[in-house]
Structure formats: C-alpha cells, structure tokens
Amino acid sequence: MSETFDTLRGYIHYRGQPIYDGSLRPFFVLLGVITQPSVNDCLRILEDVKLRGDLDSCRRFLNKTYSLMDAILKQQSGGGIDWGKPVFLSEKGHFLTPSELYYCDVEEHKKLFGNGAEIIWLPFHWDNVKKMLHDGGFRRLSEKISITKRFDSLNEIEGDIARQFIRRLLYAKSYLSKKKFDLFNTLQKEGVFKRPESRRQAQAAGYRVRYLF
Numbered sequence: 001m002s003e004t005f006d007t008l009r010g011y012i013h014y015r016g017q018p019i020y021d022g023s024l025r026p027f028f029v030l031l032g033v034i035t036q037p038s039v040n041d042c043l044r045i046l047e048d049v050k051l052r053g054d055l056d057s058c059r060r061f062l063n064k065t066y067s068l069m070d071a072i073l074k075q076q077s078g079g080g081i082d083w084g085k086p087v088f089l090s091e092k093g094h095f096l097t098p099s100e101l102y103y104c105d106v107e108e109h110k111k112l113f114g115n116g117a118e119i120i121w122l123p124f125h126w127d128n129v130k131k132m133l134h135d136g137g138f139r140r141l142s143e144k145i146s147i148t149k150r151f152d153s154l155n156e157i158e159g160d161i162a163r164q165f166i167r168r169l170l171y172a173k174s175y176l177s178k179k180k181f182d183l184f185n186t187l188q189k190e191g192v193f194k195r196p197e198s199r200r201q202a203q204a205a206g207y208r209v210r211y212l213f
Contacts, residue, residue: 039081042069046087050095058089063123070129083136090118098136105140107182117141142186152206161203166196 104110176184
C-alpha cells in the first residue's frame, strides 16, 4: 500500500522492501497492524490529504486512492462505510460529501451546466470507478437535467437521400464509439443505431432542444 499512500502511513513493507524481519509479522498483526486497508481507511487518508490544504498534492493521491476504493468495494460488502465525510474534491476545488456531488456521465452536459453544479474531480473516466460512485451515493449529472425536443414541419425522405442518411448514421456510429463514447452510449441506449434501414425517415425544417437544469 506504500505505492498508494506513500508517507501518509507507516509500513512493515515499503515499496516492496521489508523494513522488519518477516518473522515479526504475526507480532505486528497482534498489535493491530492491518494487512489490507478498508474503504474507511481510504476515507481517513483523504481526510488527512484534505487537511494539508494543498489541492495539487490531493489530486496526486486521488488516482490510486479512488482506484483502490473501487477495487475493495468490488471484493467486499459496502456496509459500515462512513460516506458522510466531506473529503471528495470537486472540480471547483471544494471538499464535499458524495450526496453533494455529481459525476459527469455525459460530457456535453458538463459543458452546458458545469458552472451550476458541483462535479467530482476525477483523473480518469467515471466508468473506471463506477462501483465507488454507485455505493457512495454520487449522483449522475444527467439525472438532474431534463431534455425536451421539438421538430418543425417534417417531410418524409426516401430513395438515394434515405440511403445516404443510413451510410452517414453508420459512419457516425463508428466515429462516436471511438471518439465520443459517452454520447455514443446515450444514443445506443435510445436505440438510435438500431436497424436504421427498416425505419421511416423524415427531414425536419428545424430542430430545437431545450435543457432544463
């Protein structure tokens, strides 16, 4: 664990090298030295990092600490964890509890409403710590946003124009799955890419989207 917590804790092994003779291990366990950290241990680490008051130092610890918490939760029951500590760093630099934070599951929403919401700062894609976000009670940003769509007059299209549209849709599917996975995932769930050749197609004179946060 020294690779994760560095000098924030003491160890009987440090970066793979024993500090004490291996025969003393049962003695240290008897004294209460833990062999594997719990999620609550990780939360206490986050609290210590927070008290340092150095946001850059905090961000350096979050990558491995969040990943470790997610791995522990996948292996153990999530009961008895004190998620009420305000130790999770937001993108605005505030330390908050999970119930006060959102995670950005759709990048476009953050561009539109990031200034109006407290979003957890993550050094990687949210899917990497999905178990931690779920068990901790963090909220999806998309759940806070309602979307209404309105089309102006519609005219059905067919023939070459329809075939061109299907080709473009398939190209968009391939592109988005590689470059804009969040958007691709949303469209996939809505069935946008499902059997386009069997659907009626229409062209709208105008299209309006309204977001409500």
